[in-house]
Amino acid sequence: MAECERVPGCIFFHDRMTDLPFAAEVLKQKFCLGSNIDCARHMIFDALGKEYVPTDLYPNDVSRAERILADAQFEDAGPQGAAGSDAATAILDDV
């Protein structure tokens, strides 16, 4: 159990998402301050880069992250091709 290295720039952790989930504090304890291994945002960041992390992706939405990663395997069109159709991408933040 360790704090995620993305905490300083993560819009989810700092409540800068447009629509925070009801259980945001519970998710922060589980993922951000517990283990980031299964965090959907972290998965996309590590595999594709911060520009591919949708601004409205919750840490527990692994199924959406897996779809984004699967799409990225078949597309080579940059951020809009891989994740842009699903949501706006993070521009100013690390995660």
Ligand code: SF4
């Ligand atoms: S939401 Fe995910 S990427 Fe962001 S700080 Fe928490 S564990 Fe890290």
